Amino acid sequence: MATGHTVFRIALAIHRLGTDVEKKGKFVKSIWTGFAVIALAAGVASFGFSSVSAEDAKQSGPYVDAEGYRMAGEGATFEGGKWMLPSGAPTYRIDKDGKMDFLTYRGFQRYHSECHVCHGPEGVGSTYAPALMDSLKTMDYFDFLGVVASGRTVHTPGGGESVMPALGDNKNVMCYIDGIYTYLKGRADGVIPRGRPAGKEDKPQELGDAENACLAG
Numbered sequence: 723m724a725t726g727h728t729v730f731r732i733a734l735a736i737h738r739l740g741t742d743v744e745k746k747g748k749f750v751k752s753i754w755t756g757f758a759v760i761a762l763a764a765g766v767a768s769f770g771f772s773s774v775s776a777e778d779a780k781q782s783g784p785y786v787d788a789e790g791y792r793m794a795g796e797g798a799t800f801e802g803g804k805w806m807l808p809s810g811a812p813t814y815r816i817d818k819d820g821k822m823d824f825l826t827y828r829g830f831q832r833y834h835s836e837c838h839v840c841h842g843p844e845g846v847g848s849t850y851a852p853a854l855m856d857s858l859k860t861m862d863y864f865d866f867l868g869v870v871a872s873g874r875t876v877h878t879p880g881g882g883e884s885v886m887p888a889l890g891d892n893k894n895v896m897c898y899i900d901g902i903y904t905y906l907k908g909r910a911d912g913v914i915p916r917g918r919p920a921g922k923e924d925k926p927q928e929l930g931d932a933e934n935a936c937l938a939g
């Protein structure tokens with residue numbers, strides 16, 4: 723979470739600046755006005771950028787097929803009861819009414835039994851752990867698997883620790899990890915709203931068999 727630390731440091735620096743400035747009484751107003759101008763300029767600059775990144779996002783963001791199904795990318799095929807992308811990552815497949823593939827529905831259920839205590843409901847984050855709906859805007863499937871399986875400990879400023887437990891031996895997590903991923907990816911892509919899913923496809927036989935084999939293995 724190097725970025726998190728940087729943001730934290732910047733926030734701290736701004737906070738300190740604010741405190742110094744307050745002591746100097748009358749200058750407060752003009753300095754903060756200057757700040758607002760800088761912030762505005764930065765805002766305008768990032769506004770200019772956002773149209774560029776919206777173009778880029780089309781390449782990896784939600785893809786809509788001819789029947790109106792939304793997926794995390796193009797070229798998905800149905801294998802073993804899951805929609806799989808050419809990259810080897812699974813994807814959600816959601817129709818225009820919000821009805822989801824069974825794998826993603828399963829992920830919605832399992833996320834809320836295994837992850838939400840720390841990461842907050844629907845991937846929105848908590849004071850304790852990051853918002854996974856934001857993490858998955860940039861983190862790919864393979865990195866996601868790595869962190870969930872192996873965990874991660876980060877030393878926070880002030881001597882604390884931020885610990886993501888290693889869940890690689892937990893079948894209640896790992897037997898459903900693809901669905902947890904596609905659910906969170908759908909949240910990250912803005913395809914899955916908060917709340918209960920509008921509907922789900924029937925459970926594919928092969929997916930049920932794979933789940934049972936995984937839990938028994």
Ligand code: HEC
Nearest residue numbers: 723836837840850851852857866869874876884885886895
């Ligand atoms: C006991 C609390 C806890 C549980 C349960 C937990 N996590 Fe975490 N997780 C954390 C913390 C804390 C972090 C932040 C670690 C750090 O500072 O890098 C984290 C980080 C992550 C990250 C990296 C996010 C990023 O932006 O880099 C992923 C991915 C993740 N968790 C997935 C999961 C999933 C999926 C589950 C459920 C199967 C889960 N976690 C369950 C506490 C938890």
